[in-house]
Amino acid sequence: MRPYPMYRNLVLSDEITSESVRTIINRIMDINYDDDLKTNDYCDWKREPIYLFINSNGGNAYDALALIDIIQQSKTPVYTVALGWCMSAGLWIFTAGARRLVGANATLMFHDVKTWIHDKTSGVQQELDEAKRLSEKFCDAIIAVSRIAPADLEHYITTKAEWYIPAEKAVHLKLADEIYSKNS
Numbered sequence: 001m002r003p004y005p006m007y008r009n010l011v012l013s014d015e016i017t018s019e020s021v022r023t024i025i026n027r028i029m030d031i032n033y034d035d036d037l038k039t040n041d042y043c044d045w046k047r048e049p050i051y052l053f054i055n056s057n058g059g060n061a062y063d064a065l066a067l068i069d070i071i072q073q074s075k076t077p078v079y080t081v082a083l084g085w086c087m088s089a090g091l092w093i094f095t096a097g098a099r100r101l102v103g104a105n106a107t108l109m110f111h112d113v114k115t116w117i118h119d120k121t122s123g124v125q126q127e128l129d130e131a132k133r134l135s136e137k138f139c140d141a142i143i144a145v146s147r148i149a150p151a152d153l154e155h156y157i158t159t160k161a162e163w164y165i166p167a168e169k170a171v172h173l174k175l176a177d178e179i180y181s182k183n184s
Contacts, residue, residue: 006034008050012067016059016089021067024052028070028078035076047076052097054080058088061113061134068141071096081180082106082170088114095141095175101184102176108165112157113138146175 010027014020031050038045052071058064071078071093080097082090087109094100094108102108113135139153156163170176178184 005038005048006031008048009053010050011053011055012090012093013053013055013084014059016056016064016067016093018060018063018066020056020059021063025067025070028074028076032074032076049077049079049098050074052078052080052093054082054086054090054094055084056087056090056093057085058090058109061089061092061138064089064092065137067093068096079184081184082108082167082176083180085109092138092141095145099184100145100176101178101180102167102170103180104167106167106170108170108175110142110153110156110163110165112160142175146173148173148175 008031010024012020012024028050035045035047039047071080077098078096079099079101080094081101081103082094083103083106085107086094086102087107088111091108091110113131135157139150139157142148142153143150152163155161165173165175167176167179171178
């Protein structure tokens with residue numbers, strides 16, 4: 001008798017915090033563990049992708065990076081699907097998907113990393129250096145998966161603007177692989 005795969009649809013629809021990503025990280029790890037067992041027990045077992053649906057206005061960059069590490073290390077492919085709004089750290093998580101799908105009505109948004117620095121001069125410099133490091137990592141992640149030029153991202157950073165990207169433009173820029181449908 002062939003076993004059934006675990007349920008593989010996960011939803012991130014809150015601000016990105018350690019609490020909102022904890023459940024998703026645990027589920028991705030559980031699915032990988034289950035797939036590992038089934039791969040060992042059934043010679044014809046095939047890993048089916050995990051779908052991570054993202055509808056988030058962003059949040060904490062470090063919590064986003066924790067989830068990104070898990071997505072990128074997952075043996076079972078994680079497909080990210082942007083729905084509604086996929087902004088800031090939500091966009092960063094979106095870029096980590098093995099396939100990146102975007103809902104027809106979704107809007108993605110890029111902006112520079114935000115900080116709330118209140119400290120002495122040396123502390124401000126330390127925080128600024130870390131913010132620049134995070135900003136470079138975010139830009140590198142976008143550039144690695146799309147046709148977006150570094151100069152385009154730099155423009156939005158230097159003008160302190162948000163860049164809103166509708167679904168069709170995200171596909172055109174190769175930020176998304178395709179518009180999400182039941183058959184994706």
